[in-house]
Each structure stands twice: as structure tokens, then as C-alpha cells.
Amino acid sequence: MDVKHYYNPNGEEILDEKIFGGTPSGFVDFNRSRYRWDSNIYDLMNANTWFPSEVNTITEKKNFNLLTPNEQSIYKMTFAQLSFNDSAQEEYLSDFRQLANNRLVKSVISLQIMQEVNHSKSYAVLLDACGNSDEVFNLYKYDDALNRKNQQISEQFAQHIDGSSVDKMLLSAMASVNLEGIYFLLGFGYIYLLGDKVPGARDMIKFIARDELNTHLPLFTNIYKTIRKENKILTSTIDTSYQMIEEAVNIELDYGKYLLNQFPIMGVTPELMEDTVCNYANDRLKKIGLDPIFKESKTTNMQKLVTKHLEMNDVKSNFFESNVSNYAKSSLDLNDF
Ligand SMILES: [Fe+2]
Numbered sequence: 001m002d003v004k005h006y007y008n009p010n011g012e013e014i015l016d017e018k019i020f021g022g023t024p025s026g027f028v029d030f031n032r033s034r035y036r037w038d039s040n041i042y043d044l045m046n047a048n049t050w051f052p053s054e055v056n057t058i059t060e061k062k063n064f065n066l067l068t069p070n071e072q073s074i075y076k077m078t079f080a081q082l083s084f085n086d087s088a089q090e091e092y093l094s095d096f097r098q099l100a101n102n103r104l105v106k107s108v109i110s111l112q113i114m115q116e117v118n119h120s121k122s123y124a125v126l127l128d129a130c131g132n133s134d135e136v137f138n139l140y141k142y143d144d145a146l147n148r149k150n151q152q153i154s155e156q157f158a159q160h161i162d163g164s165s166v167d168k169m170l171l172s173a174m175a176s177v178n179l180e181g182i183y184f185l186l187g188f189g190y191i192y193l194l195g196d197k198v199p200g201a202r203d204m205i206k207f208i209a210r211d212e213l214n215t216h217l218p219l220f221t222n223i224y225k226t227i228r229k230e231n232k233i234l235t236s237t238i239d240t241s242y243q244m245i246e247e248a249v250n251i252e253l254d255y256g257k258y259l260l261n262q263f264p265i266m267g268v269t270p271e272l273m274e275d276t277v278c279n280y281a282n283d284r285l286k287k288i289g290l291d292p293i294f295k296e297s298k299t300t301n302m303q304k305l306v307t308k309h310l311e312m313n314d315v316k317s318n319f320f321e322s323n324v325s326n327y328a329k330s331s332l333d334l335n336d337f
């Protein structure tokens, strides 16, 4: 590796460091942020730090055994898929980080990587308490639909991440917007629907969802918007962004409808899934400055459940340490670019 990669006294000024392209001097200076959102998101991520051991999973096995067979299958298939998302995201972030230029944005990604590892650890803790860890983590070997969704997500990640152009960097960021903003959402919804029947899983997902939706998604929507603003982006690249989110909606709905067909549970219909995923996709498009292209429906009950659990002040104090029950309000401006 070139020495300048680590230290380059003749490199560009910190405030001139763009997300893509350039030669940083090698310093991380939180007092000189080119974009305010990067240090705001970093502070919020830090304030929201939690650990899987803080979630009460003592009764998880007993609770799981009381679920109906279909509910048990939904639980297992959901965690089998969500755990893949976090494993893949950790690896993707390391690759994206290496291609990025602005040192402060890279630092925020470093913290996000730590949080994705924390999510992986939390699935292991939960499933160990539930007594089905090996079974769930191996489901991809036996279930074609699960295997297909994982494969398709991997392909979106791998497709553009070679650093060869700013347009490819933008599309790589789009893959992460899809992961944080689309691929987790039906899974979160299922666990919230099971809700009080499996409080360990529900509370674990509550913390994971807060990380994904309150800080990781804003990080990558800001990265997308910033790359676009700082560079001349081809119209065809924007068209590809729309195609990628259309693919993401199809991937999420294919798996969702498969689960619903195989393991119908109370409260979920194909229409509910479709409306939920399309509403989320429109929201993600608006967040990155593109036009909503999907059929817009009124806010679904599943969306309301997800939103309800994003609120910061409803954590049961007997379950968590004070730092977690005081979970920071996302009052900081995370979209100030
Ligand atoms: Fe995660």
C-alpha cells in the first residue's frame, strides 16, 4: 500500500475532501466537517449504542414453543434472512469505505460496521436463547426462496462496487439505500406482528430497526445525494437507480409472498405487503431526491407498527440499562445537505 494512503501532508484540505475522488491528507477532524450530517449521524449512532445482552431473552424458548407452527416458521425464516442482510452489509461497508475519500464519512462508516456486527451478534444471542440457532443459520441451504433473496441482494451489492467511476459509486450507495430501507422491512413487520408473543425477538428487532432506519438509512441517503450534488452524474445512472429500487421491491415482495403462501399468519395479506413495500420505496426515493414511482397507498398498519417501535421513549426500563432507556431522540438534523 502507498504511504500516502496513510499520511499525505501535501493532500487536499480536509474541507475539500469529497466522498469520491481526491487525495486526503489522512486526518480525521470532527471539528472540520465538510458535511454537517456526517458528524450528526456519528453522534446519534454513538448515543444509541446498545448491546444484545441488554435484551431479556430468558423466556424466548418457552415463548417460541407456544407459537403456532406457521408463526414458528415465519420467525425462523425472518431471522434467517435478516441475519444474512447484516452479514452482507458489514462486508459491503468495508468495501465501500475503502473506495470513499472523505475521512469523516469513512469514520462514520467504521461505526456503522461495528453496529452491523452488533446486529449479527444479537441474532446469535437471540437464537441461542431460542434453541434453534444452527437450524436457522442453515436454512439457506434448504430453502430456495431464501437462497434466491440472499443471492439477489448480493448481486446488487457486487454489481457496481469497483470504484471505477463516480457513477458506479453512486449506484453502490443505492444498493445500500435498498438494503437499509427495503430488505429489512417486511421482516421487522412480521416480528412486530408476533409482538408480545415473543418479547425477546420484538425488543431485539426494535433496537436493530432503530439503528437501520434512524441512522444507517439517513447516512446512505445523504451519501447518495452528496455524490450526486458534487459530481456530474449521467442520466442513465439515475435511470439505473430507479431500476435498482424496482428490483428491490420485487425481491422483497417475492420473498414476502412466498412466506405468506407457505405460512399464512393472522393480519398479513398480499395487498398489505404490496402497499407497505411500495410506500417505503416511494419514501426512500424522496429521501434521495428522486421522484416516487410506485403506487402510493395510505399508511398501512404494518408501517404504523414499524413507526411505533421507532419511538425512543417506550423502552421498558426493567429490560435495559439507563443508557439505553434514555435512547437519544433523533432530533438532530440528519438531512441538512
Ligand atoms: Fe444491521
Ligand SMILES: [Fe+2]
Pocket (backbone or CB within 6 Å): 089, 116, 180, 211, 212, 216
Ligand atoms: Fe444497517
